[in-house]
Amino acid sequence: MGLTVFANLVHAAGNRSVGLLSELMAVLKVGGIAAFGIAGLWAGGFSFEPAEGADCGAAAGFPASVAPAFLAFKGFATITNSGAEVTGPHRNVGRAIVISIAICVVVYLLVAFAVGAKLPLDRIVAAQDYALAEAAEPALGRIGFYLTVALALVATASGVIASIFAVSRMLAMLIDMKLIPHGHFGMPGTIRDHTLVYTVVIASALTIFFDLSRIASLGAFFYLVMDILIHCCVWRILREEIGARGWVLLTAIGLDTVALAAVAALKWQSDPLIVAIAIAGMTAVFLFERIFLALNPPSREPAHGSHHSAQEERHEPTS
Structure with a gap:
């Protein structure tokens, strides 16, 4: 919940702050995970064979594991939802999607090979979120555990900030298209500001329950x-x-x-x-x-036909 509130403060500071912080976190996240993956491979002698005693598990587990993988690659959806904020979207959105998917594939394969070649399935299950740190432990020692925690915080914060930004923009677009209702509840600012608050409140509720x-x-x-x-x-x-x-x-x-x-x-x-x-x-x-x-x-007229779109409309708090 504290992380979602932090993300709201970052977004309130403006798009430039969001962009700079997202770029910094992306570099730390991708570089850190890649470094852990390389360390794990190095500790295992750069072997790409499954660890001794590894079991592939039930056949039904593979298609089920694909479902969370959709979320792992959802960054391209975040890009498309933020298309209005991208310079030259017709050219750059497609490029950004291809680049993001390529980076994800390389990083995830590094992690999969590093963990799978070093740890059998039972140890991976036991380690859960710290499987990569355990795989890299021979190379990084105990410090790997603390680095994993720090890296997880950076990765989670980066994902939350990007997702909140994209979802709030998408909600503003749907309001502009008259597909969902909107109430400003006395809040000042644009509807984008309001949808940002709604997104943070919903995300915080999910983390509580x-x-x-x-x-x-x-x-x-x-x-x-x-x-x-x-x-x-x-x-x-x-x-x-x-x-x-x-x-x-x-x-x-x-x-x-x-x-x-x-x-x-x-x-x-x-x-x-x-x-x-x-x-x-x-x-x-x-x-x-x-x-x-x-x-x-919904009206047949274009959503942006009015003088002020829903994203630009401002509301002042009522007395």
Whole structure:
């Protein structure tokens, strides 16, 4: 919760502060994780073979593990949600997505090889969040543990700041399109300022009621369902208009469905409550949105046709 409040203060300082801090944290995060991965490989003699006694586990575990991987690569979604803030978005958004995915692939492969070649599965499970530090322990010693904690804090802070920035901008865009309601509750500033506060409040509530594992599970459920729905809508409605290839969309829908079914099945066995919460949450969102749009049909006019867009509209607190 304290981290989300810190992220709110960073965003309140302006886009320049967000950009500079995000760049610094990204360098520390990527460089630190890569260094740990290289240290782990070095400690294992740069062997890319599984550790002795390693067990691949159940076959259903692989597609289920893909679901959290969607969140690991969600940085490209953060980029697209922040497209309005990017200079030359038509050229730079695509480049940023390709570069971010390439960096993630290299870093994650380093970590996977370093941990998998050094530790058997039971030790990886026992170490949990500190598996990389344990794999690099022969090279880094006890200091590796403390560096892992520091690196985890930097990585979490970086992700929270970037996600809050992107989500608040996306909410402002949806308000501008008259797809969701908005109330300023007496707050001054632009609607972007308001959506930033809403995002921080919701994120803080999640950290109070759920641990990180459950938050990640909820994120996987919501993200996969959202991905499937978007691909279905593009395939049915916009495919010809934007020149999308049908087989690519159908393949994405199929893979998303397999991952969603696998993670739902495993979570239903280990933590059925989180599955029920995810279903209830999505049902509530769909019902609310259906009722809102029925009572407030969206206008056919362009969302930015008014003199002031929702993102630029300002509200002063009422007396």
